[in-house]
Amino acid sequence: MMFKTIWFRLMHRYSGVSKQRSVVRLSSSAAEGAVAPPADCSVTAEQAVRLWARHFTLHGISEPLLSSQYIISHVLGEKTLERVSRKRLRDTLTDREIERVWKLCSKRLTRMPVQYVIEEWDFRDLTLKMKRPVFIPRPETEELVSLVLEDLQLIQGESHRTDLRGLEVGCGSGAISLSLLRSIPQLRVFALDQSQTAVCLTTENANRLGLQDRLDVHHLDVIKDADAILSKCDLVDFIVSNPPYLLSQDMKTLQTEIFRFEDHAALDGGLDGLSVIRSILGLGSKLLKKRGRIYLEVAPCHPPVIQQLIEDMMPGLLYLETHCDLTNRPRFCILQKKGEND
């Protein structure tokens, strides 16, 4: 392992406001680095936040202040800096805390996403463990879960069913499945991912949240293992997925945080971005109960293409609607398996 060595030098306080000067020396380029924090100085949490924000800025790290705040509050045992008491912010960091802050912030200097640095992030009302290179849940997907929940709660309200079953394709860290399981007490979900690391992470998150009893996680590829999926998974009331939907040509324009650290297989949807989506739709025709629905997160260019695809090639499916995300981009497609009379 090669090391990146970085030195910092802190200047004394001036009229109650700290000034820091930093000297950065790169001795080699590396994916990860160990850092030695300065042994001879004391620094408060507040000062550390400012210091590292400046460093991140100097090194062109995106969202420098947020990165610094999230990492340091994590070391102090809180989710956000706002939750750290004002007193604690002004206390000197312990040696152990300094070491930890320096170690984690150095990782961020390598453009590692904050979520991987602190190995944790929130999704809706869950806190999930994050582990590279398993895909980090995006905020848009929180809305996808809302759409599914609305419909499921309607079904429950009308039929009082206690045997709802769903399938998630590409579960990643388990965000979607676990959110659904948390909100719907009698739901059972069959989740699959082509990455063993993702399967392990989903299982770990399920255990942490006490939801493992209602979740079956399998290491399966929706394109290559379609037969295995059909044999292992019973008919379901819905299928949900945030499948890889980026166009291959767009992969190279990804920000370094994503390109260098996240699993490309979780992002690359092939030439038209639809390679995995096509398989999911095919699966839907066979695995969904009548009038069961498919909920997909897609790229903004996809909805009309999918609609056409359904009409041309999948007569058993009906295109219901397109939903926009909070930024008003078309983002979610809802489809339904036709019933006898449709």
Place this chain on the structure above:
Amino acid sequence: MASSRLQLLNVTLSRTVRVIHSTLAQTQRAFHTSQPVTLTKILSVDEIFNKKSLQAHLRKKELEYNSWLESISSEPLREDEEDLNMKKKTDLSALRPLVQKIRELQEKQKELEDTQDLLKDNEPELQELAESEEDECLKVIQDLKQKIISLLIPEEESDMSDLVLEVTAGVGGQEAMLFTAEIFDMYQNFAAFHGWGFDILEVMSSELGGVRHAAASISGPLSYKKLKFEAGVHRVQRVPKTESKGRIHTSTMTVAILPQPTEISFTINPKDLRIETKRASGAGGQHVNTTDSAVRIVHLPTGTVSECQQERSQIKNKETAMTLLRAKLYSARLEEETSKRYQARKLQIGTKGRSEKIRTYNFSQDRITDHRIGKTIHDVRGFLQGEELLEEMIVFLQQFSEQESLLDLLRDSDQDQ
């Protein structure tokens, strides 16, 4: 309803007395009025009761009651007459508790007269008995008068709400932000003091540990009713921590108190909202990795804005921003409805009160003065603890406000005659 208001008035009065006694026992503290001319006085029960306008109002209510009672029909009526009949029945039942108490009072006063006649007779065996009965009567009469007064004080629909508390630093830079943080802490402690819930919706801190802006959702019985007169500009006069030369500075901060509506009573059309998030640039979705989950909502018809960046989850920030927005819109509407009523009052609510300087916290003189009613309390540090001293001030404001309501009511009643 009547009994809870009675309890409040009783609690209000007795708690004040208890607090006054306890604080006097601890330290030398006096109540001043800062300017004798604007002396605001809390009238005693007897003083209020002796007012001609009150007596006239009570008589009027009795007459109303009796006339409605006669006019209510128990025979089958036409449809439109039936509606009017129903309304009369509702009004009647609303007045019944008051009229009952008035009658009880009249009976007790008669009893008192009879007892006092007995005392005049000067028969020694009956003397003691008569005296104790006289005392008993007087107590009950006082009690009834209090009950009647509290029945007269108009109830505000919003008094039963929970609220959103917003603090914003004003003039004075870092010092103003430090002061804002202290006031926010004060109200947090006050909520704990009353066993209310205090959920922080949003905090924007400053570098030195001050607060630029913060909002919290406070929930619990009578929370809005107690805090509604805290809205306005609070001013601090002291030597700031950031000051090297020992000069006194004046800084300000603003408190806004927004009653929170229930879901049913207040709906917002999603089409009227513009929701702003960080992810607006680029293709969004899988294409972007960000930790910026801040949400900002603009209510297009009114231009009202709320934002939240408190959580790591964007959808949670959105929900909080919506809660904040609803509180702002609801309080704006409420204000429209009540502004006429509160126009002439010393104690304002809503935005009219928001830019008013309501209170000064003077550290060197160790006093807090509320300018609307000219009341001063000492021990700034104790006050900022957000416990008994703040409660004292608030109780006084409550009593004063109730009095203003009552006097307005009597004035209107007078004019109607």
